[in-house]
Amino acid sequence: MAATPIAITRDNADPEDVAILSAFTLSATFWLLLATAVGLLLSFKFPYPDLATSPFLSFGRLRAIHTNDTFYGWASMALSGAAIYVASRTSGIAIQGKRLAWLSLLFYNLAAICGTITLDLGINYGDQEYREWVWWVRILLMIGIACGLASIIETLRRRVENDIYISNWYTVGGFIFTIILATVAIIPSYQNGLGQVAVQAYFMHNAVGMWFTFLALGVTYYVLPKELNRPIYSYSLGVLAFWTNLVFYPVIGAHHYEYTPLPWWFQTLAIVFSVGMLVPVYAGSSNLLLTMRGRFETIRRSYALPFILIGVSYYFLGSTQGTVEAFRSLQAIWHLTNFTVGHSHATMYGFITFLAWGAVYHLLPRATGKQPSHLFTGMHFWFATIGVTFYVISLSVAGTVQGLAWASGNPFIASVDAAAPYWVGRAVSGSLMLLSHCVFAYNVWIMTFGGSRESAKWEPASRSAVEA
Amino acid sequence: MNRGLNNVWALVAACALVYGTLAILLGVVPGVALSPTPPTPGLRPLDAQEQRGRDIYVGEGCSYCHTQNVRPLQQDLVFGRPSVAGDYAYSTPELLGTERTGPDLSNIGTRQPSDVWQYLHLWEPRAVVSDSVMPAFPWLFQVKDRAGPQDVVVNVPPGFGPKQGVVVATQDAQALVAYIKSLKQVPLTKGASR
Known part of the structure; x- marks a missing residue:
């Protein structure tokens, strides 16, 4: 990233729309910093188990805070704000339902605050990943999601553009799927014992792939062509990926519970569809990569494109890894080990978080007219890229040696001893990731409150947008 | 008027219908079917x-x-x-x-x-x-x-x-x-x- 950055043109955006996008991004950044700081403390508790021994800083409580604040604080807020703003850009009008957008942000924050406090007090809905928040906190989150959806629908309904651009298919879909998913997960009457395991298998996987995947891809389908000033490689591939992801993904949750008493055929079905997931993943990632083909010089000079390149690459790699992990022969060794944690960081961080950053670095400077420094954006990019890559490698190796230690029949503690050096590697790469997030937070501050490069005036006239 | 999925309500309805069906088949039905699983003989509830x-x-x-x-x-x-x-x-x-x-x-x-x-x-x-x-x-x-x-x-x-x-x-x-x-x-x- 040594080349001169490409000059940007400020959007002709309603000042309140700029405020909405900025507020979502600032909130999201706060939760990213908190969730990462918590994650880093957790990583240091492996080499130093007696570090920060307090009920409020204990591993069992903080782990859920780390994951939930990353999911619902950082990624949900960053991508929902981007989705609301992108709906307006692709509709050729300002954000409609502005109050709904603000309400959405308010309820997201209420949920994240209440969720963090209750989890830290040891109050949760079981140690069930990504739905640890108690029911009333999850209702606050659902209200936030519903308000965000309503705001986007309002904008799309009044659009001046003829077509609903494919970005909005993905984001509207993501919001609807997640409301349905959250409703299914919150009703307790049919969730007893093994029945709850089945619902949890369905929930934990869909919460990732029907929410974050759809939002991140949707926003990227807008940002990438704009950055390159070139249409998406194939609209049809995007549509194919949309429908196959929608139909295949819900089936595969049970691959988190292989070799459990869940019906064997139900697990097998999940494995088969995990292979089927290669269709939407390869259609989606190749579509985005082919859109970038031959434009390395543009990528190098852009703020957003390097993040998108890494994000799409991790989408391809992480999802392929997910398919392979689902095979029973490999699960026997890798399941229940740190390999899974490495995989979840390849996807939630390498894929989702990098695409969210790509969206922020594209949308925010164009909305506010304020650019971060070239140097600091480069630092954010390289610290985060090296950090997550080293993280995933460390934990993939840790998981492998754990699984092999169990299979060799040694006492259990041998797997702890075998993984210990790689846990230090994880703490080091985690430190690099937190450092990169501090640089990112500074960049967001500059993009929101820094000195303006130009002073474009907003003209409230409706116009035929050139987007898409 | 917009045709097909260019109508925002058609898009909303299609997403809700397809995913709603899948959510019932893969979330609700397994939950309903497996929740009444009887305890292993000899297993007692917690005091x-x-x-x-x-x-x-x-x-x-x-x-x-x-x-x-x-x-x-x-x-x-x-x-x-x-x-x-x-x-x-x-x-x-x-x-x-x-x-x-x-x-x-x-x-x-x-x-x-x-x-x-x-x-x-x-x-x-x-x-x-x-x-x-x-x-x-x-x-x-x-x-x-x-x-x-x-x-x-x-x-x-x-x-x-x-x-x-x-x-x-x-x-x-x-x-x-x-x-x-x-x-x-x-x-x-x-x-x-x-």
Whole structure:
């Protein structure tokens, strides 16, 4: 990233729309910093188990805070704000339902605050990943999601553009799927014992792939062509990926519970569809990569494109890894080990978080007219890229040696001893990731409150947008 | 007027209909079908103290590192027999777990029934397993100058205890140990199956 950055043109955006996008991004950044700081403390508790021994800083409580604040604080807020703003850009009008957008942000924050406090007090809905928040906190989150959806629908309904651009298919879909998913997960009457395991298998996987995947891809389908000033490689591939992801993904949750008493055929079905997931993943990632083909010089000079390149690459790699992990022969060794944690960081961080950053670095400077420094954006990019890559490698190796230690029949503690050096590697790469997030937070501050490069005036006239 | 999915309501309806159907088939139906699974013959529900201990186990997030699912794999048989569906009849919220940083606890009440070991391990895991990375739970204990007649005293080896006084288990610690000791797999009889 040594080349001169490409000059940007400020959007002709309603000042309140700029405020909405900025507020979502600032909130999201706060939760990213908190969730990462918590994650880093957790990583240091492996080499130093007696570090920060307090009920409020204990591993069992903080782990859920780390994951939930990353999911619902950082990624949900960053991508929902981007989705609301992108709906307006692709509709050729300002954000409609502005109050709904603000309400959405308010309820997201209420949920994240209440969720963090209750989890830290040891109050949760079981140690069930990504739905640890108690029911009333999850209702606050659902209200936030519903308000965000309503705001986007309002904008799309009044659009001046003829077509609903494919970005909005993905984001509207993501919001609807997640409301349905959250409703299914919150009703307790049919969730007893093994029945709850089945619902949890369905929930934990869909919460990732029907929410974050759809939002991140949707926003990227807008940002990438704009950055390159070139249409998406194939609209049809995007549509194919949309429908196959929608139909295949819900089936595969049970691959988190292989070799459990869940019906064997139900697990097998999940494995088969995990292979089927290669269709939407390869259609989606190749579509985005082919859109970038031959434009390395543009990528190098852009703020957003390097993040998108890494994000799409991790989408391809992480999802392929997910398919392979689902095979029973490999699960026997890798399941229940740190390999899974490495995989979840390849996807939630390498894929989702990098695409969210790509969206922020594209949308925010164009909305506010304020650019971060070239140097600091480069630092954010390289610290985060090296950090997550080293993280995933460390934990993939840790998981492998754990699984092999169990299979060799040694006492259990041998797997702890075998993984210990790689846990230090994880703490080091985690430190690099937190450092990169501090640089990112500074960049967001500059993009929101820094000195303006130009002073474009907003003209409230409706116009035929050139987007898409 | 817009045609097909260029109408925003058609897009909303298509997404809701397709995913709503899949959510019922893959979330609701399995939940409804498997929830009434009868308990493994001989399995008993938890008593009040064990239930209190289970609530602490859940609140402290123990199952992020300790699974309660013995897989039908050779390397898992050190933890007990392979788990069967009926083992979870009284297990809500479910605690199968997705990570095994520490050992599986499905049958820990049989494998490690010692009160002395369990209390000391919760007070400071490294007092019994030097390489353990488990957190210590000192807030489940009290340090007193002198133990009362009803107190459960933890035998802490030199170097792991307070400089003065004795370590006494709180009601919470006693409940948690009662729950841990209740985790015993019942032997399978003829007719029980996966």
